[in-house]
Structures are given as C-alpha cells and as structure tokens.
Amino acid sequence: MERTKPITGELRELRDEVEGYAREFGLTYFPVVFEVCDYDTVCILAAQGGFPTRYPHWRFGMDYDQLSKGNTYGFQKIYELVINTDPCYAYLLSSNRFVDQKLVMAHVYGHADFFYNNAWFKSTNKKMMDVMANHGTKIRRYMDRIGQDKVENFIDIILSFENLLDTNVLFLDPSYQVREGVVEEDDEEFDKRSSVLRSFMNSKLDKRNAPVAKKVEDDESTLKSIDKKVRGTRDIMKFLMDYAPITEWQADIIGILREEAYYFLPQRMTKIMNEGWASYWHSKILTERALRDSEVIDFADVHSGVMAMSPKSINPYKIGVELFRDIEYRWNTGKFGKDYLECTNLFEKENWNKETNLGREKIFEVRRSHNDITFIDEFFTEEFCQRQKLFTYKFNPRTGRNEIDSRDFKEIKTKLLSQLTNFGSPIIEVESANFQNRGELLLRHVHQGVDLDINYASQTMANVHKVWKRPVSIVTVVEDVEHVYSFDGKEFKQVNLKL
C-alpha cells in the first residue's frame, strides 16, 4: 500500500507558484518532491526521522506512539516534514488547509535552500534514503540470523554513544563517516569452513578488526601503539568500532548507527539557523507574494503559533527568524563595522542609516558559512537581546522553582553559547585505551562549566563496559573538584587515582 501520493491538481499549481517566488528571491536547492499523506503516515515518518524505511527498533515505535497520541489529544501537531536528500522529499498533510500548504511549501523551500548551501551539510549523503533502507535490510538480516532480542539489545547499547561524535568529521572526506566494507557474513554458525582453516584465516585478517582483548596477551606493543593513536579522539563510536573486542556483526551495527548519527549531526548543529531561515522565507514569500486577502488571518494565526515564546526554553524558530531579520536590517542600514561600534553618540547610533543595503546579500552569506554557535556568537547583540526580552533562569533550591536569574546580556549570551557547544552534548574524549597498562579504558569529560549527570553517566559507563569488556573509567569535574569514576562490570564508584 502506498502511503504517500505525489501532489496533483491545485496543489501542483500552488507548488509551481511558490517555487516561482523561491527562485525569484534567489533560493537554490536540489529539486523538491512534495508528497501528500495522512496524519498516521506523517507520524510514522516523523518517528523515523523523516525516512520511510529504517531498521527495526522499538524506539521508533515509542516515538510513533507519542506522536500519534499528541495528535489525538490535540496538543501537538506536525506541520511539515522535509528531509535532506537529493531530491529533497517533503510531506504535506492531506488534512491541512490550503493556506497551511502554502506556508509549508514556502517553509520547505527555505529548508531545502539551507540543506543545499550550508557548509555543514556539504558532506551529508544526499542518497540517504537508499542508505537507510539498506541499513534496514542489513539489520533485519542480522536479526534473522542472530536473533531479534540480541541485535536489538546491542543497538540499545550503542545508542548510548550516539552523541559522542566529533564535529570535525563533517569536514573530512565523506567516506570517513562510513565504515569500510568488510566481508559481511562472517559469523560462525554459517561459516562452512573447517574450524582449523577458519582460525588460520582469522589470524591473517586485518589487525584492525581483530579484538583488542586478544592482543593484550600476545602483543603488548600493539596496545601501546593503539593507545597513542586514539588519545584525544572524540569519535567514540569509531573508536569502539575499530578497537573493541566485538564480533563482525556488532562492528557493522556500530558502523551503521555511526553513519546515521553523523548524517543527522548537521541538523542538530544548525537547528536555530535552519528553522530561522525557513521561517524567514515562509513569512517573506507569503506576506509579500503568495498570500490572498482572505488568508491573512489564518496565516497570522499559524505563524504566531510557530513563533510563540516560552519562558522555559528558547524557541529556535523565533530566535532564528528574528536574528536573520536583525542582520538584514543592520546590513541594510550600515549598523556594523568599526565606525558604528565606536560611535558614542546614542542618538546618532539609534538613527544610524548609511543606506548600505547589503542586508539580503549578508543573510545569504551567513546561511552559507555559519552554524548555531558562530551564528549566535557573531550576531547576537545587546540591543537584540533586550528587544527579544531574553533572560536566564536557574533552579532555586530554596523555593523549588526555576526562577529568572538575570537579564544581563553577557550572561545570557554565555549561557546560550554553552547550551549550543558541541550540539548540546558533553565533550567526551578517549584519554587512554590502555589505562593502568591493563587494557582498561579511560575517558575524559572536557569540562566546560557544567557537570555531568552522574546517574546517567553511570548507566552510560555500564553500556561502554558491555562493549569494551574491561573496566571503564571517566575523569570529570563535580562541583569544581576533579573526580574519577569507574565501572568495573559490577559497580559504579568513585575512585582515587593518581593520573
């Protein structure tokens, strides 16, 4: 049963119209394919990260459950879904009003332009649709062979490391994100070679794929050289894939999950910009071109819903679109550069207008080369901060509430940046793969002011241990004091170690 249908009739005409405006404004993108589907299908697709086929895993089922409930109870609605592929697939909800479809299409062209042009997306695989489907087939095959529970449990473990990525990998050769093809079928039940022959051939296998634990006994120098090689690596998934004592199918699964994690990484690093850019364009295209008189109220209603501010979190749509508009305004009026910054006359500063008219050009340049951190770092100004009524909040243990802490610009900016650093995840590096010369693993949390959640850390360490199979330790800072925590397979405890 086909769950999605290509657009026809008036929607197609609408697409042509909106696309015309997008081109007129200078947006560039891979071809966009719109498909129409019902709500259930949108929930399925959204639960699967936008892709029609993924590997089997219960968490997709969980997300699907929550999404479809959110719709039934009416407190959540998915409006649009677009994926970064070539062609770029976007899904329209069949039950949406015509004006909604208009808005969604304009929004989608914004995303499509962003995917196509932003530097951080350059290395993402534009054929991900096929790759995901292949991953599904591969993992299903492993499940048939090894057992669904076994494979699913292993995936559960590996998902623990999904955020332990190195953003620099995005700028290496794209093939670096993919695990090199090793012989796919290599597990024992299906290996018809005699055991003697097999062990002989295994010994001839590439060293990289052989389990480390074995090397501990027979080749200490290898361990040392590995240790030297991996020190400081933040690509923990790759590290485990290459050096942990695991079987071929397990390494393959880590490779699959790692590839998918890197595919989604740029989207996590540019959430504010991406949504801001798309919102900027949907409002521009609709208000200046596509909107009919009768649709204005409906549009305003939907748009204001999307832009709603919340006291507890930053709405990326809102901050993003306002920042782009602010940049455009500043570069149109010349409110940038040395002269402007050094101007001490407040009146003059307020009415500054050099009619530079570089705004449009500037925002196109910004969407090409920035990610959320550099975007905020460079363009988040004090005036902007005040205008947007931003604040920081903190948990007050005395009242048991989260309370507004400060409206100080510097503090707000620091907080925003720290939330965005390393796409919001703690930075974890490998410190040693031969810790205490016993083949133990030592990780280091590069502390940047915020402590780890120790409870979560202990469970994560337990998962690392399941893969590494030797004691795992981590250096981190808790309340300004450096601590080492260790998990030896039985208990998680703080240890006193001279490092």
Next chain:
Amino acid sequence: MDHPIKRDHARFRKIIKGKIRDNLRKYVSQGEMPIPKGNGQFKVPMPQIDTPRFRFGDKSQGGSGQGEGQPGDSVDGQPGEGQPGQGEAGEGEGNKELEVDLSLDELAHILGEELALPKIEPKGKKNMQSTVDKYTSIGTVGPDSLKHYKRTYKEALKRQISMGTYNPKNPIIVPIKSDMRYRSSTSKIEFENSAVVIYMMDVSGSMGDEQKEIVRTESFWINLWLKSQYKDIEIRYIIHDASAKEVDEDTFFRTRESGGTLISSALKLCRDIIKSDYNSDEWNIYPFHFSDGDNWSTEDTKLCLDILDNEIIPHSNVFCYGQVESRYGSGQFYKDLAARYGEENDNVILSKIKNKDAILESIKDFLGKGN
C-alpha cells in the same frame, strides 16, 4: 500490509508491559494508579524510557527563556505551554512522561501474573445462560462469504484423484458444486457470570487519610481483577460509622466522618442489598469490609458475627475483611473474626494491611484462593 513501524510499536508495548510488571509493587504501594480513560483503557504514567547518555546535570544547568518578568520570578508556569510548532524535543528539556495506554485485560493480566493469581471459578449454578453462535463446524451448504477454500480445494482434489482426472504435471483443480464446503455455526449455551462487589468501609474518626488511601488503592486493584474475571460486574459502596449508608464511588473514597463505629450497621445494610437486588443463585457475591478494627462494643460484634453467619456468608462466594492498621484502632475485630472463623477458612478471608507496602500481599490474600 501494515507498516513495519507497527511491529516496532508492538515491541515497544511489550517492553512497556515488562516495565510495568517490574514496577507493579511501586505503583501499588505509592498509590500511583492507572487512570481510567472511560473507554476500557487505562493510562499508566511512567517515566520515559530513555537511552542513557552522557549528558549535563539538569538542575545546576538552568537555561534561557524569553518573556516578561523580573529576576526571581518563577518561569515554571503552566506545563504544556510548549511551542506548538514542530514538537521535536531538544535534549535536556526536562523529563517527559510517557503515557501508556493499557486495556483492562492487559493490566489485569500483569497483576495476575505478578501475584500468581488463580482464575476465579464461579460457584455452583450462579450463572445466567445465553446462547452464542460459534462457527466451529463445516457444512456443505452456505453463503459464499463463508466458503472454506482450503477444505473445498481438498474435496475437489480428492474427487479428481479418485476419478483419475488429476494430472500431477498439470495440477489444475476445478471444484464443482458438491465439493463446496462452508463454515457453519453451532449454537452453544454459554454461562454468563455476573458478580457483585459490595465494599464497606469504616469512615469513623479513627480512619485517617492514609488508611483511606490504602483502601482506595486496594479496591482499585481488586476491582480490576474481578472485572477481568467476570463479564458483568456491579459494584456497590457502603460507608459507615455508627450508622451506614450506601453512597457512590466518589463519596466512598472522599468522605471523612467522625464518631463511633457500629460495624453491624454496615453488615445490615449489606445484607439488605443482597436480599433485595442479588439472588445468590444468579450472582457471585463478594462483600469486602475495610476497617481499622475498632468496634463500639462486644455486643455489636456479637451481632455482626450473627449476621455474617446466617445471612451474608451463606450467600457470598467469600467474605473478605481487610484491617488497615491505624494509630487509634485496637484491631479487636480481626481477632474476633479470627477466633470465630480461623485464619484458614474457605468462605472468610481475613487480611491485615500494615501499610502501603503491604497492599499487594493483601490483594494476594483476598484473591489468591480463586473463589
């Protein structure tokens, strides 16, 4: 064919049910009850099962927000006031609760499995009959919609082989009229079991909020189990202090009266209800009485035992007495009942509920015998 995500969904449901089973004790003792949703489904709140990851500690971190207010103002606001845009939750956005819908049967199944509860055997002739058509046999006539293809095919094959018209090289089977087989129904008499549960609760001054909470939790789970066992079930509620009255469910759990305790008043009312509404030949009757065990006088206790012996126990499947420990109660009534009926009696089950942790055990006491 269904979308493969339905299988992921089924896996997820299985995992969830496992979690609920693991945490059943916690749910019961903390009074975190599934919330009935009205359509036979129950909503079970549980913390989201998330993958453990290295992540930042929540509270020390705080965050940034947008809006009016002075430093010191709370930002917690109304929950659920999130952004209606794209509902994708960022990391560290606080704990989201997972809401799981389970049907009554699923929940009861979990309870039954955890406590190893036996299936209830309805007693004697306490049944109502009804005829049900079941499609269990095969006939040679019938409407096309009930055609049994496999059997029809087999008949045709048999016929063709015996007539020698079957050619293995060109295995074409053509059924004719006499080969046709249809599913056909047989009428069966089914016994429908109906049951009535009559809850009696002592709401005198000595029964505090905690005690009532225990009764509430316990009766919820008992109801759940009985509902899964009987097709048709009625529940009646009686509260009493020195006098008894029948109330609705809401009042039953909320009322706080004060004053003395005459247990006999409740038992009398219970007896009257049974007499007037429930013929014990047709109904399975379960009177439950919860009290802290303080009765006004030994005189009254004597009267109670009398009513029980002659008018309630003979009509009931089992009479259950749960004694909730309270600071003020003497617990005498339990002793009196135990002296009369003994700890092991098929028709009377006594259980002491010390605190919330003991609820599950007490449920097992009541329902573990399967009668």
